[in-house]
Amino acid sequence: MNNNFGIAIHGGAGTILREKLSPKLEQQFRAALTLSISNGYKILQDGGSSLDAVQAAIIVMENSELFNAGKGAVFTHDETNEMDSSIMCGKTLACGCGTLLKHIKNPIIFARTVMEKSEHVLLASDGAEQFAKLHNLEIVEPKYFHTKRRWFQLQVVKENEKETETTRTILDHDGDNSKHGTVGAVALDKDGNLAAATSSGGMTNKRFNRIGDTPMIGAGTYADNATCAVSTTGHGEYFMRLVTAKDISDMMSYKNLDLIDASKEAISKLSAIDGSGGVIAIDKDGNIAMPMNTPGMYRASFSANDKELSVKIFVEE
Ligand code: GLY
Numbered sequence: 001m002n003n004n005f006g007i008a009i010h011g012g013a014g015t016i017l018r019e020k021l022s023p024k025l026e027q028q029f030r031a032a033l034t035l036s037i038s039n040g041y042k043i044l045q046d047g048g049s050s051l052d053a054v055q056a057a058i059i060v061m062e063n064s065e066l067f068n069a070g071k072g073a074v075f076t077h078d079e080t081n082e083m084d085s086s087i088m089c090g091k092t093l094a095c096g097c098g099t100l101l102k103h104i105k106n107p108i109i110f111a112r113t114v115m116e117k118s119e120h121v122l123l124a125s126d127g128a129e130q131f132a133k134l135h136n137l138e139i140v141e142p143k144y145f146h147t148k149r150r151w152f153q154l155q156v157v158k159e160n161e162k163e164t165e166t167t168r169t170i171l172d173h174d175g176d177n178s179k180h181g182t183v184g185a186v187a188l189d190k191d192g193n194l195a196a197a198t199s200s201g202g203m204t205n206k207r208f209n210r211i212g213d214t215p216m217i218g219a220g221t222y223a224d225n226a227t228c229a230v231s232t233t234g235h236g237e238y239f240m241r242l243v244t245a246k247d248i249s250d251m252m253s254y255k256n257l258d259l260i261d262a263s264k265e266a267i268s269k270l271s272a273i274d275g276s277g278g279v280i281a282i283d284k285d286g287n288i289a290m291p292m293n294t295p296g297m298y299r300a301s302f303s304a305n306d307k308e309l310s311v312k313i314f315v316e317e
Contacts, residue, residue: 002192004286006303007040007050009033009057011067012181013233013278016296016313026313029066029298033311036060037300040185041309050195050229051089051112054185058108058199061183065147067298069183070106073145073201075154081145083201084214085111090194090223097215100125105138108199111215113137122215150204157205181298182214184231186223186282194284196221196229196245202236212236218246225284227252228259233297234270234277242269248281263289 011033021029040057044050062070073081085107086097096115099122104110113135114123123131133139182200189195198221200214213220213236220236222245223229230245239245244266251262263281270277271293278292280299288301292315300311 002188002190002286004303004305005044005188005190006282006286006288006301006305007037007044007053007057007185007187008280008282008288008290008301009037009040009061009183009185009299010231010233010278010280010290011036011061011183011298013292013294013297014181014276015294016298018314021313029313030311032061032064032066033298033300034309036185037302037309037311040187041302044187044189047190049191050187050189050193051087053187053189054087054195054197055108055112057185057187058183058197059106062106062108062199065149067183068181068201069199071145072147072150074150074204076202077158077205077207079154080142081201082206082209083107083199084212085197085199086215086217086221087111087115087197088195088217088221088223088229089115090196090225090229093224095121095217095221097122097217098124098128099211099215100209101128102142103129103139104132105140105144108197109137111197111199121217125209153204161205182220182233184221184233184280186229186231186280188229188282188284188286192225192284194223194225194229194282196223196231198231198233200236213239213244216240218243220245222246222249224249228262228281228283230263230279230281232277232279234292234294235275238270238273238275239277241273242266242275244270244279248279252283259283259287260289263291267291267293
């Protein structure tokens with residue numbers, strides 16, 4: 001029995017500034033993060049698996065309009081929503097991922113189903129949705145994902161494109177506080193098993209079926225009981241180039257770095273190629289790291305080591 005169980009979550013990293021976040025919205029974020037982490041922690045406390053804990057934590061964020069995942073997913077250039085997700089089990093290295101999902105209410109449940117009910121790792125688009133129907137996952141009409149704030153955000157970007165005569169794809173979390181990001185969770189359970197999961201709507205105004213780091217095992221998500229579990233948030237192309245999540249695990253096993261140093265090093269590598277974002281990570285001893293190179297990252301942690309729930313938004317907190 002491992003008494004150092006714990007969980008960490010993120011709800012996106014980016015230009016999150018105190019002066020731009022209204023007290024009401026800040027309170028809504030803190031409440032949603034608290035609910036998400038509490039649901040995940042309770043599962044761990046009751047002896048449940050890290051996979052169930054990360055899934056439960058992510059479902060709360062996918063069902064909220066606040067985050068760029070599930071219900072609050074951003075719009076593509078063609079005014080659709082295309083969602084990505086992944087989940088990984090640190091004990092077996094089994095994993096499941098989905099991309100270009102348009103009608104699946106909870107992309108994280110889809111990823112878990114791919115992991116457990118298929119012989120594959122990544123399913124995409126129409127085929128993915130056929131698979132979801134076969135396994136009775138909840139399918140919704142596109143209007144379920146149509147939120148006023150995300151729609152407005154797309155119109156602003158398109159207007160800006162017209163004015164500047166440039167093509168713009170913006171990160172879910174860039175700029176003002178109406179644009180927030182990808183969600184993720186990492187956990188260690190009482191049996192010593194690690195798990196990581198990530199879910200995202202990607203980037204506003206994306207086109208050509210652009211896919212980010214979220215459904216890419218090793219880039220956006222990784223878990224290995226021998227080292228750690230990691231979920232990333234930020235500009236996906238950079239995490240894909242650096243294979244960030246697996247890199248943190250590799251720095252622990254090959255360079256003998258501890259979790260804190262390996263995670264910091266990953267953020268230094270991100271900064272060195274002008275990428276932006278953050279990571280959350282937990283190791284096999286329940287240590288938690290949540291570094292970023294952005295002014296903020298919606299995040300929370302709760303571990304048996306620390307014994308208290310912590311919710312943070314701004315980098316200096
Ligand atoms: N990190 C999410 C994305 O770039 O799609």
